[in-house]
Amino acid sequence: MNIKEVAKLAKVSTATVSRTINGSDKVTPETAERVRRAIETLKFYPNTYARALGSGRSSLYGLIISDLTNPFFPELVKSFEEIAVQHGQEVLIANTNYDPHRMEVCVSRMLQRKVDGVAIMTSEMTEHLVEELAVRRIPLAFLDTAIPQKGVSNILVDYAVGIDAAVEHLTSLGHRAISFIAGPVSLTSARIRKRAFIHCLERNRIKLDPHFMEEGNHRTDGGYEAMCRLLDLKVRPTAVLTSNDMTAIGAMVAISERGLEIPKDISIIGFDDIELSSFTKPPLTTVRLSRQEIAKMAFRALYNTYQSGAAKGAQYPIETSLIVRQSTGPKPATKR
Amino acid sequence: MNIKEVAKLAKVSTATVSRTINGSDKVTPETAERVRRAIETLKFYPNTYARALGSGRSSLYGLIISDLTNPFFPELVKSFEEIAVQHGQEVLIANTNYDPHRMEVCVSRMLQRKVDGVAIMTSEMTEHLVEELAVRRIPLAFLDTAIPQKGVSNILVDYAVGIDAAVEHLTSLGHRAISFIAGPVSLTSARIRKRAFIHCLERNRIKLDPHFMEEGNHRTDGGYEAMCRLLDLKVRPTAVLTSNDMTAIGAMVAISERGLEIPKDISIIGFDDIELSSFTKPPLTTVRLSRQEIAKMAFRALYNTYQSGAAKGAQYPIETSLIVRQSTGPKPATKR
DNA sequence: AATTGTAAGCGCTTACAATT
DNA sequence: AATTGTAAGCGCTTACAATT
Numbered sequence: 001m002n003i004k005e006v007a008k009l010a011k012v013s014t015a016t017v018s019r020t021i022n023g024s025d026k027v028t029p030e031t032a033e034r035v036r037r038a039i040e041t042l043k044f045y046p047n048t049y050a051r052a053l054g055s056g057r058s059s060l061y062g063l064i065i066s067d068l069t070n071p072f073f074p075e076l077v078k079s080f081e082e083i084a085v086q087h088g089q090e091v092l093i094a095n096t097n098y099d100p101h102r103m104e105v106c107v108s109r110m111l112q113r114k115v116d117g118v119a120i121m122t123s124e125m126t127e128h129l130v131e132e133l134a135v136r137r138i139p140l141a142f143l144d145t146a147i148p149q150k151g152v153s154n155i156l157v158d159y160a161v162g163i164d165a166a167v168e169h170l171t172s173l174g175h176r177a178i179s180f181i182a183g184p185v186s187l188t189s190a191r192i193r194k195r196a197f198i199h200c201l202e203r204n205r206i207k208l209d210p211h212f213m214e215e216g217n218h219r220t221d222g223g224y225e226a227m228c229r230l231l232d233l234k235v236r237p238t239a240v241l242t243s244n245d246m247t248a249i250g251a252m253v254a255i256s257e258r259g260l261e262i263p264k265d266i267s268i269i270g271f272d273d274i275e276l277s278s279f280t281k282p283p284l285t286t287v288r289l290s291r292q293e294i295a296k297m298a299f300r301a302l303y304n305t306y307q308s309g310a311a312k313g314a315q316y317p318i319e320t321s322l323i324v325r326q327s328t329g330p331k332p333a334t335k336r
Numbered sequence: 337m338n339i340k341e342v343a344k345l346a347k348v349s350t351a352t353v354s355r356t357i358n359g360s361d362k363v364t365p366e367t368a369e370r371v372r373r374a375i376e377t378l379k380f381y382p383n384t385y386a387r388a389l390g391s392g393r394s395s396l397y398g399l400i401i402s403d404l405t406n407p408f409f410p411e412l413v414k415s416f417e418e419i420a421v422q423h424g425q426e427v428l429i430a431n432t433n434y435d436p437h438r439m440e441v442c443v444s445r446m447l448q449r450k451v452d453g454v455a456i457m458t459s460e461m462t463e464h465l466v467e468e469l470a471v472r473r474i475p476l477a478f479l480d481t482a483i484p485q486k487g488v489s490n491i492l493v494d495y496a497v498g499i500d501a502a503v504e505h506l507t508s509l510g511h512r513a514i515s516f517i518a519g520p521v522s523l524t525s526a527r528i529r530k531r532a533f534i535h536c537l538e539r540n541r542i543k544l545d546p547h548f549m550e551e552g553n554h555r556t557d558g559g560y561e562a563m564c565r566l567l568d569l570k571v572r573p574t575a576v577l578t579s580n581d582m583t584a585i586g587a588m589v590a591i592s593e594r595g596l597e598i599p600k601d602i603s604i605i606g607f608d609d610i611e612l613s614s615f616t617k618p619p620l621t622t623v624r625l626s627r628q629e630i631a632k633m634a635f636r637a638l639y640n641t642y643q644s645g646a647a648k649g650a651q652y653p654i655e656t657s658l659i660v661r662q663s664t665g666p667k668p669a670t671k672r
Numbered sequence: 673a674a675t676t677g678t679a680a681g682c683g684c685t686t687a688c689a690a691t692t
Numbered sequence: 693a694a695t696t697g698t699a700a701g702c703g704c705t706t707a708c709a710a711t712t
Binding site: 002003004014015017018019021022046047048049050051052053054055056 | 685
C-alpha cells in the first residue's frame with residue numbers, strides 16, 4: 001500500500017496525493033475530497049520514513065531525561081509527548097541513568113534518527129556532545145543549565161519565588177528555626193535548590209543554624225534518616241523545607257514515628273508537587289514546579305527554533321509557587 | 337554527510353560501506369577497518385529513514401501503556417527501552433490515558449511509523465484495532481488479555497502463585513480474618529487480581545466475610561478510605577491484602593492514624609513491589625510482579641516473532657512471588 | 673569461492689513544467 | 693493565475709554482476 005495506489009484510485013498524480021496529505025492549499029476541495037476518500041478506502045498510512053527522507057524533516061523530537069523511575073519525570077515525559085503528538089511530531093525518549101557515559105549513546109541515537117530538536121532535561125551533558133548536536137544545527141532546549149545562544153534555548157526555573165513564598169509562609173506562622181533537607185550534592189538541580197534556600201534566608205535576615213542543613217537523596221529513605229538526625233538535635237527546628245516531595249514524605253514518617261504531630265509539633269514543606277503529595281496524611285504543603293509547564297516550554301522552544309530555521313534560542317522562564325495544604329501550621333507555643 | 341562520502345574516503349563502493357555498517361561477513365577485515373575509520377573521521381551517522389525505506393524494517397517497536405504517571409509503568413517502559421536499544425531497536429511510546437478512543441490515535445501512530453511490533457500493555461484495546469495491526473502482519477504482545485495465535489503473543493502473569501504465598505504466609509502467622517482491598521472494577525488487571533484472591537481463599541477453605549471485600553482506586557487515597565471503612569467494622573480483619581502497593585501505602589496511613597501498629601495490631605500486604613515499598617515504615621511485605629520481567633518477555637515475544645517471519649505467537653509465563661518485609665506479623669493475641 | 677561493485681528500488685517530496 | 697502532473701532526488705539496501 002503506497003501513495004501510487006491512492007493516486008490511481010483517486011485518478012490523480014502522486015504529487016496531488018502528497019499535497020493533500022500535507023494540507024497544501026493548491027488542491028481544489030473536490031480533488032482533495034476524492035483523495036481523502038481513496039485514502040480512507042485503502043486504509044492508507046503514509047510511510048514516515050519516505051516522508052522524512054523526501055522532506056528532510058523527521059517530525060521527531062528527542063527527550064533526554066535522567067531516569068524514568070524518578071517521579072519527577074513521568075509527568076514531564078507524558079506532557080511532552082502529548083504536545084508533540086498534537087503537533088504531528090513523535091518523541092524519542094532516552095534515559096541517561098545519571099551516567100554521563102550513557103549520554104553518548106543517547107546523543108548517537110538522536111543523531112541516527114535525525115531528530116528535529118532535543119530537549120535535554122538532565123545535567124549529565126558534556127561539552128563535546130553538545131557540540132556534536134550544535135554542529136548539525138539541531139535545536140536544543142536545556143533545563144536550567146544553559147545560556148541561550150544560536151539554536152540553544154534554556155528553561156529557567158525561578159526557584160526563588162516559590163522558596164521565598166514558602167519561607168514567608170513559615171515566618172508568618174511564627175517559625176524562625178527553619179531547617180532544610182537538601183538533595184544529593186551530585187545533582188545540579190539539588191544544588192540550585194539548596195542555594196536558593198540559603199539566599200532566601202539571607203534576604204529575610206533569618207539566621208541559618210548549620211545543624212539545620214541536612215542532606216538526603218531525593219528518596220523517602222534519605223528524608224527519613226535526615227529527619228531522624230534533626231529530631232535528635234538538642235534544639236530542633238520547628239519547620240522543615242525539603243528539596244523534593246519524596247524527601248518530605250520520608251521525613252513525615254520519621255516525625256510520626258516519634259509520636260509528634262504534623263503540623264502541631266512541626267511543619268513540613270516539600271518541593272515539586274508530585275501527585276502523591278495531595279494524598280499524604282496530612283496533605284503536603286509544597287512548592288509546585290509544574291512539569292507540564294516545563295514540557296510545554298521545552299517543546300515550544302524547540303518547535304519555534306526549528307520553524308524559524310535554527311534562529312537564536314531564547315530564555316523561557318518558569319515560575320514556582322507555594323501550594324498550601326495541611327502540613328504547615330503555627331509554630332508550637334512551648335519551647336522544646 | 338552520507339554513505340557516498342564515506343565510500344569515497346574509504347575508496348570502496350557504497351555497498352561495501354552498507355555491508356560494513358550492517359556487520360555483513362562478506363567484507364574482509366581490512367576493508368571493514370578502512371570503512372570504520374572513514375566513518376569515524378567523518379562522524380557519519382547512517383540515516384535511519386533511508387535504512388528503513390531500503391530494508392523494509394523500521395527497527396522500531398511500539399509500546400502502548402495506559403498512563404506513564406501510574407507507578408506501574410515507568411519501570412516497565414525503562415526496561416523495555418533498555419533491552420530494545422541493546423538490540424539496536426528504538427521504542428515508540430504511547431499513552432492511552434485509559435481512554436479507548438485514544439487507542440485509535442496510538443495505533444495510527446504505530447502504523448505510520450511502520451513498527452516492527454507492538455507491545456500492548458493495557459486493556460483498552462478494541463477488536464477492530466487489533467485487526468488493523470494483524471492485517472499488516474505486525475507482531476503483537478499482550479499482557480494477560482490475549483490468546484496466542486499467528487503473530488500474537490501473550491504475557492501470562494500467574495497471580496495465583498504470589499497471592500497463594502501471601503495467604504499462606506498470613507495463615508501460618510495465625511490470621512483467619514483476611515481482608516482484600518481491590519482496585520477499580522473498571523480495570524481488567526484489578527479484576528483478575530481480585531478473582532485470584534477469592535479463588536485462593538476457596539482453595540484454602542477460609543471463609544470470606546463479604547464485609548472484608550473492599551474497593552479502592554489503586555491510589556493511596558482509595559486505600560486510605562477503604563481501610564478506614566474496614567477499621568470501622570465491629571469485627572475487624574487482622575490482616576489486609578491489597579490490589580497494589582499504592583493502596584497498601586494509603587491503608588498504612590489510615591492504620592497509623594488510628595494509633596494502631598503495623599504489624600503488631602494488623603498485618604498488611606501489597607501487590608506489585610514498586611520501589612517505594614521498601615521505603616515505607618515499616619517496609620511493606622508485598623507480592624512482586626517484576627516489571628523488568630514483563631518488559632523482557634514482551635520484547636522477546638516481539639523480537640522472536642519478527643525474526644521468524646511473523647510465525648505463530650506463544651504464551652510467556654511470568655511468576656509472582658511474595659517478598660516478606662516487616663508489615664506482616666503474628667495475628668494479635670487478644671480478640672478485638 | 674570470496675570479495676567488491678553496479679544500479680534498481682524503497683515511498684515519499686517538491687522544483688519545475690504543463691495544462692486548464 | 694490556479695491547479696495538476698512529471699520526474700529527479702532523498703540515502704540507504706540488496707539482487708545480481710563483475711572481479712580477483
